[in-house]
């Protein structure tokens with residue numbers, strides 16, 4: 072008896088092969104003409120969604136028609152993070168090598184929850200993180216794991232910090248009993264992911280003390296020591312200190328060595344958020360910026376920010392993997408294994424399923440090599456300095472923070488008749504500058520507020536950026 076034909080999803084490779092070749096060509100062409108593409112999407116809310124039918128196709132469609140729709144309906148709504156004129160937030164790079172790594176990862180579609188579920192995914196992750204650790208000049212005894220984002224990695228680290236207190240939170244939980252108020256300390260310039268972690272961990276906003284940052288936006292260690300002493304006197308329990316190396320607004324650097332001293336003396340978990348600036352530490356001459364990092368209990372670095380790796384790829388390093396495992400390891404029967412020598416990454420976080428992110432990081436690190444990546448990062452830092460110097464020399468510009476690494480923060484200024492800066496008029500002029508620059512399609516700048524003052528922020532970090540792209544910012548200031 073012959074069986075009826077199986078309803079295969081993809082009966083032949085032909086369409087895939089053809090469309091795949093065409094898409095690789097499309098991507099290569101896209102990069103070649105990226106300069107003519109506006110950085111920011113020029114759409115209004117609803118413009119993209121309106122172009123799609125109310126229900127998915129019943130019959131399926133050809134790749135040809137999908138590529139056409141991608142170009143006409145989707146692409147106009149894309150803000151091009153992978154554009155050399157992208158200077159907003161933290162500029163990133165989905166490098167060509169990274170794209171190929173992603174492609175292979177999608178093709179294999181593994182789930183690296185335990186070693187056995189894909190030995191290569193687990194072992195490559197261990198290998199590339201050992202390379203990364205070495206490339207960053209970090210101690211050998213750090214355990215590493217790749218997750219999606221710095222926010223999640225900071226959450227995991229702070230969960231471990233909470234578990235390291237002798238409160239048996241894992242066993243007893245936080246409700247139905249009396250616990251002291253647990254406290255996390257970070258600078259007022261720290262990323263919001265710290266407070267979000269506190270919310271998720273049941274510490275509440277009350278559990279986070281924002282330590283004042285000084286003139287140059289670096290955490291005040293006197294204020295930190297004082298806050299800890301006051302909390303202890305009031306019966307609260309310090310849980311963790313988060314130091315930021317490269318804050319979001321200005322890339323300021325918290326004084327890590329002094330903070331590490333306090334953490335050590337007080338016996339408090341020290342987490343270092345180097346989500347952006349960490350990648351720059353592949354350049355040995357920049358490592359003085361995070362002197363003291365060797366004392367950290369946990370560190371987060373995002374290769375998807377400044378190490379040319381496509382989003383998402385965030386690395387958590389810790390000296391205390393056993394506490395991370397104590398916090399999160401929970402092995403159901405169907406995942407029990409006898410491979411005692413193997414790492415099962417599911418034991419070190421919340422998620423079970425894990426993408427093969429190590430593949431793209433491996434491809435990026437090995438294809439470009441550390442020396443090429445260093446030279447690109449060095450150029451970004453140098454251009455940051457050059458841009459700050461040129462802006463700082465202008466009478467109609469005020470630099471609002473010291474230039475650190477590749478971040479420059481400034482505003483356009485307007486003075487009153489007495490020569491004093493008029494904040495309101497300066498804000499209007501700065502908004503006008505940003506809107507004009509962004510509407511041009513040549514660049515994308517983002518904005519923030521520093522102690523209430525409206526600020527324009529430039530972050531250089533895309534691997535295709537050249538000085539001529541950065542120079543365009545000066546043209547807009549000049550106009």
Ligand code: PLP
Nearest residue numbers: 220221222262317318319344346
């Ligand atoms: N930490 C810092 C210093 C950041 O600037 C950011 C985001 O820009 C984050 C953490 C959060 O990063 P992610 O998007 O990977 O969660």
